[in-house]
Each structure stands twice: as C-alpha cells, then as structure tokens.
Amino acid sequence: MPTMDEITSSEPGDLFHVIFTTSHIQKDPRGEMEKVRIPGTYTSIGAAKAAAHSCLFDAGYEREWFSKYETNPEVFESLGIRQRAGLAVFATAPDGTTFRVRIHTTPNVNHLTTSYEDGRIPVDLYYVVQANVEYADGQGGELRDINIEGTFKSYDEARDFARGVLLSEEDGISKQSFAQYDEAGPNERDCGYGENVIVHAEMESVRLAEATMKIS
Structure with a gap:
C-alpha cells in the first residue's frame, strides 16, 4: 500500500x-x-x-x-x-x-x-452506514435502504459522527423523538444489534421504520 x-x-x-x-x-x-x-x-x-x-x-x-x-x-x-x-x-x-x-x-x-x-x-477508511427498513402491519421487513453517510480516516471520527446522524437540534429531533433508541456506551463497539452497530432506533408511524448506524 x-x-x-x-x-x-x-x-x-x-x-x-x-x-x-x-x-x-x-x-x-x-x-x-x-x-x-x-x-x-x-x-x-x-x-x-x-x-x-x-x-x-x-x-x-x-x-x-x-x-x-x-x-x-x-x-x-x-x-x-x-x-x-x-x-x-x-x-x-x-x-x-x-x-x-x-x-x-x-x-x-x-x-x-x-x-x-x-x-x-x-488508504484504510471507516464508513458510517445507515440502514433503513420498514415493516407493514407486523409483516416481514422490506428490503433495507443502505446508504453511506460519512467516510473517515479513523474509527473515533466515524464513531463521533455516527452518534449524531439520526439527531437534529435544528429540526427538533432528539433521542426522545424515537419509540426506541439504543446507543453503544463510551467503551462499547455495539449497542446490542451486532458488531460495530453504534445506534439502533425505531419510530412508530403508519409503518414501523428502523434505522441502524453501523461503522464498516
């Protein structure tokens, strides 16, 4: 290299x-x-x-x-x-x-x-990946929509960015805006939903939308 x-x-x-x-x-x-x-x-x-x-x-x-x-x-x-x-x-x-x-x-x-x-x-890169999936009436999930939200040269930079991707003070979106919001602790690399999954959130609407922020 x-x-x-x-x-x-x-x-x-x-x-x-x-x-x-x-x-x-x-x-x-x-x-x-x-x-x-x-x-x-x-x-x-x-x-x-x-x-x-x-x-x-x-x-x-x-x-x-x-x-x-x-x-x-x-x-x-x-x-x-x-x-x-x-x-x-x-x-x-x-x-x-x-x-x-x-x-x-x-x-x-x-x-x-x-x-x-x-x-x-x-060079080695760390990617912040957002995966969205919707569920209809308790049925199986639709295919995930997967997007790269950020590309970084260090894990710490990627982690800091991932922690705030789903939140927006300007738009009034906080952790309390979600029906469920799980975030990895300071010394953890997952929030209970798989390796390097930093944030997992769910929100209630006509369809249940699930968003996961993962570092790859």
Missing part, C-alpha cells in the same frame, strides 16, 4: 463506493442477518462500475453458482426490484440468498486522492 506521499494531488469532487450486501429474506424477514461490506472506494464512476461488476467473482464466486445474475438496469426494472438506485449487480443463489452490488456516491469532503490506475482510494 502506498504512503500518503505517493498519492497524487489530483482531487476528485466525489467518491464512488461499492456496497456489497447479502441477505436471505425468506429465512430472515427482519433482515437482521443481512451482511454489508464495502470492498472499495473509487475516484470515478467508471472505475467503480468495473469494480462492482467483478465484485462477486473477486470474492470467489463463479457465474455458474447463481440461479440468476443480472447487470442490466432494464432487467432490474422488469423484475420489479425495489431501491434500484446505484444497483450494478443483482444475483440470487439456488438457496434463495440474494446478492446486491450497488454504487453509492458521496462528496469527497476528506479530500482523498489516489495514484492507482484503477482509481481505488488506497
């Missing part, structure tokens, strides 16, 4: 993150066993798309292993896949496991750059 001195000074305005999720909704309707991984961050959409399309194969999977493997946005629409924004790959396994590879764009607020030809940011 190159040092910061080896990274060029050319600074992109946006960063493009590859988000890889696996879930088995049939066996786990609340999505509690959904796994989220961020294989890499890139300085161009072209580089991120190339990485997204090779993501499953880089992870050791083979094309023949999937009962369905799609990369065409028009096919995504015809299949009725919800939350298609940024979706690059949609695949399913014979046992019902679903694989999604998405590209999520965020401003390059930390002025990250790279000298790698593939556009990959070469």
Whole structure:
C-alpha cells in the first residue's frame, strides 16, 4: 500500500463506493442477518462500475453458482426490484440468498486522492452506514435502504459522527423523538444489534421504520 506521499494531488469532487450486501429474506424477514461490506472506494464512476461488476467473482464466486445474475438496469426494472438506485449487480443463489452490488456516491469532503490506475482510494477508511427498513402491519421487513453517510480516516471520527446522524437540534429531533433508541456506551463497539452497530432506533408511524448506524 502506498504512503500518503505517493498519492497524487489530483482531487476528485466525489467518491464512488461499492456496497456489497447479502441477505436471505425468506429465512430472515427482519433482515437482521443481512451482511454489508464495502470492498472499495473509487475516484470515478467508471472505475467503480468495473469494480462492482467483478465484485462477486473477486470474492470467489463463479457465474455458474447463481440461479440468476443480472447487470442490466432494464432487467432490474422488469423484475420489479425495489431501491434500484446505484444497483450494478443483482444475483440470487439456488438457496434463495440474494446478492446486491450497488454504487453509492458521496462528496469527497476528506479530500482523498489516489495514484492507482484503477482509481481505488488506497488508504484504510471507516464508513458510517445507515440502514433503513420498514415493516407493514407486523409483516416481514422490506428490503433495507443502505446508504453511506460519512467516510473517515479513523474509527473515533466515524464513531463521533455516527452518534449524531439520526439527531437534529435544528429540526427538533432528539433521542426522545424515537419509540426506541439504543446507543453503544463510551467503551462499547455495539449497542446490542451486532458488531460495530453504534445506534439502533425505531419510530412508530403508519409503518414501523428502523434505522441502524453501523461503522464498516
């Protein structure tokens, strides 16, 4: 891995993150066993798309292993896949496991750059990830909406940011605004909902919305 001195000074305005999720909704309707991984961050959409399309194969999977493997946005629409924004790959396994590879764009607020030809940011990053899921009338959860809220160079920076993402003094949103609000203690790395889940909150409405702030 190159040092910061080896990274060029050319600074992109946006960063493009590859988000890889696996879930088995049939066996786990609340999505509690959904796994989220961020294989890499890139300085161009072209580089991120190339990485997204090779993501499953880089992870050791083979094309023949999937009962369905799609990369065409028009096919995504015809299949009725919800939350298609940024979706690059949609695949399913014979046992019902679903694989999604998405590209999520965020401003390059930390002025990250790279000298790698593939556009990959070469430094270790910590991501604050917000996962939202809705439940209707006590039924199974809809597919989670997963977004990267912040990218940081240290765990402590990411943790401090994650603690306040769901709150807004300006809009009058506090911990008391939620039906349930769980937050990891000062020396803890989870709030009881999985490793590195810093905040888990639920709010009552016509549908129950659940938001989880996780550091990946």
